[in-house]
Amino acid sequence: MRRSKGKLAKIVVAFTAVVASGVGVGVVAAQSSGAATPSTWVIGNIGTYSGSNASNFIGGNLSLEAWADYTNAHGGINGHKVKVISDDDGGSPSTALNDVKQLVNNDHVLAIVGDNSGEDASFQSFLTANDIPVIGGSTPLTSFFTEKNYFPVGATSNESVPDLLLYAKNVLHQTTGAYLYCTEAPVCAQLLPVYQAAYNAIGGTLAVSETTSVGDANFDSQCLGAQSAKAQDLEFVGPSFELPGIASDCATLGYNPTLLNEDVVLTPDLATQLGSASAVFAADAFPFTATTGPAAIYREALNKYEPSVLSSKTFTQNDADSWASGELFEAAAKAGKLGNNPTRAQLIAGLYKLKGVTLGGLTPPLTFNKNKPNSVSCIFIVDVDSGKITLPQGLTPYCPGS
Numbered sequence: 001m002r003r004s005k006g007k008l009a010k011i012v013v014a015f016t017a018v019v020a021s022g023v024g025v026g027v028v029a030a031q032s033s034g035a036a037t038p039s040t041w042v043i044g045n046i047g048t049y050s051g052s053n054a055s056n057f058i059g060g061n062l063s064l065e066a067w068a069d070y071t072n073a074h075g076g077i078n079g080h081k082v083k084v085i086s087d088d089d090g091g092s093p094s095t096a097l098n099d100v101k102q103l104v105n106n107d108h109v110l111a112i113v114g115d116n117s118g119e120d121a122s123f124q125s126f127l128t129a130n131d132i133p134v135i136g137g138s139t140p141l142t143s144f145f146t147e148k149n150y151f152p153v154g155a156t157s158n159e160s161v162p163d164l165l166l167y168a169k170n171v172l173h174q175t176t177g178a179y180l181y182c183t184e185a186p187v188c189a190q191l192l193p194v195y196q197a198a199y200n201a202i203g204g205t206l207a208v209s210e211t212t213s214v215g216d217a218n219f220d221s222q223c224l225g226a227q228s229a230k231a232q233d234l235e236f237v238g239p240s241f242e243l244p245g246i247a248s249d250c251a252t253l254g255y256n257p258t259l260l261n262e263d264v265v266l267t268p269d270l271a272t273q274l275g276s277a278s279a280v281f282a283a284d285a286f287p288f289t290a291t292t293g294p295a296a297i298y299r300e301a302l303n304k305y306e307p308s309v310l311s312s313k314t315f316t317q318n319d320a321d322s323w324a325s326g327e328l329f330e331a332a333a334k335a336g337k338l339g340n341n342p343t344r345a346q347l348i349a350g351l352y353k354l355k356g357v358t359l360g361g362l363t364p365p366l367t368f369n370k371n372k373p374n375s376v377s378c379i380f381i382v383d384v385d386s387g388k389i390t391l392p393q394g395l396t397p398y399c400p401g402s
Contacts, residue, residue: 025344026110028083038079039340043329044103045084045322046123047116047137051091052214053185055240056265057138058314060116060322061086062306067326070301077333080340085109091184093122104132110347111135114325115143115150116318118185133348135332136325138318139284140237140263142190145375151332151351152376153324154284154363157191157262159377162198164262164282165233166400167381172258172280174233175204178226180246182238183213191237191263207231212238212246223250226257237263240316244273251277259384269313272387281317283380286362288320289389294361298323317382320362327359328366364397377401 027039045064048057065084072081085107089096096119103109104127112127115137124143127134134143136153145156155163168174179195181188192209199206207229210222223246226234234250234257236243243264250256259279266281266288291299298320302309309319333342336350356365364378378397383390 025108026342027340038076038081040081040083041077041333041338041342042083042085042107042109043111043113044100044107044109045086045114045116046096046099046103046112047086047088047114048091048096048118048185049086049088049116053091053118053182053239055314056238056263056316057116057118057318059309059312059316060114060137060318061088062309063302063319063322064114064326066301066305066309067298067323069305070297071326071330077330078338080338082329084113089117089119091118093119096120097122097126100126104130110342110344111329112137113329114322115141116322117141118187121186121190131344131348133344133351135329135351136321138321139376140191141187142194146373148371148373149348150374151328151368152284152374153321153328153366155282155377155379156284156375157194158197159375160282160284160379161191161194161262162201163377163379163398163400164260164280165198165202165204167280167282167379167398168233168258168260169202169204170400172233174258175199175202176229176231177204177206177233177235177260178222178229178231178257179206179209180212180219180222180226180234180236180238181209182242183211184239187263188237195235212236212242214239214242219246219249220253222246223253223255226250227253227255231257233258233260235260235262240265240267240270243270244275247274247277247279251275265316265318266382266384266389267314267316268389271384271389274384274387276386277384279384281382281384283317283320283382284376285317285321285324285364285380286395287380287382287391288315288317289382290320290391290395293395294359295320295395298362324359324362327362331357331359361395364399
């Protein structure tokens with residue numbers, strides 16, 4: 001399903017004609033008389049916004065569109081407005097690949113801004129082979145620390161998982177874990193070696209790993225396996241709506257581990273459903289519940305342009321990450337001095353110029369290495385205890401390796 005949002009007045013040239021006339025990728029020309037009228041830049045967004053794994057990604061497109069609306073209402077970027085084309089892959093690898101190919105080959109987007117797809121493995125090689133910049137999105141995806149054209153907007157899994165485990169070790173004094181992971185999306189299994197390596201790095205033990213499925217009647221066997229292994233922490237990677245069932249089934253068996261979550265997306269509704277369970281979530285960019293400081297504009301924009309996001313039971317960290325992804329695109333566009341004839345190469349060059357930026361405090365420090373994969377450390381800590389969400393460190397990232 002495709003969603004295109006943005007008011008483009010007086011569009012008089014189809015994109016294919018624009019390309020033929022020499023205008024760069026990802027622009028829509030506007031009619032002008034006399035002085036040149038700034039073009040509108042087109043960016044793409046892909047996500048698993050429906051289907052069995054949608055709870056981890058839903059809403060990211062709306063947050064990005066709110067960012068574009070807010071940005072356009074405040075003069076755009078370098079005087080240029082931004083149009084977002086969002087595609088929903090529905091959890092289908094073939095649909096995801098076709099969507100991305102259409103965004104690149106037909107829509108000629110400047111970049112993918114917000115890779116929120118659980119089927120990223122199906123199109124990652126296509127984007128890499130064609131040097132398409134991927135700016136922000138769901139940073140637990142392994143592509144964000146293995147592919148040179150992926151530019152994370154927050155801590156990548158190879159760094160955030162060790163950071164989270166160090167928080168458990170240093171603050172909670174827990175070093176033994178169990179890893180439960182879904183069978184519905186490739187990323188769930190891809191993160192298993194990341195967790196294994198992270199436990200080894202902190203001198204801890206990943207005592208057991210088990211798969212889960214949305215078709216499971218209960219999670220008793222997984223809970224018993226973790227309990228038998230004496231796991232203090234339980235990490236789950238999969239559809240967010242499964243986590244309350246896991247917590248409840250484990251508690252019924254007298255097993256109450258700390259739920260450590262780097263990939264599961266927290267919502268206010270999910271926090272309530274966890275009941276008396278204790279959980280720690282690693283936010284890769286600024287926590288979605290933040291309302292002050294650099295997060296105030298984000299809240300203002302959502303309230304004005306996408307108020308359904310804030311009131312939805314699926315209001316998630318992915319909304320914050322997607323907003324930050326738009327901000328990262330803007331920073332790169334300004335650094336690359338994009339104009340009426342922007343190119344992807346200029347945008348990528350702008351990304352390489354960013355050194356230690358935090359987008360005003362929305363992200364940990366971001367620096368991108370030329371033609372190399374990028375890893376980002378430092379996480380924001382989000383606690384859940386008896387249904388209440390708190391930010392024990394506020395908007396200060398936790399950087400144990402610093």
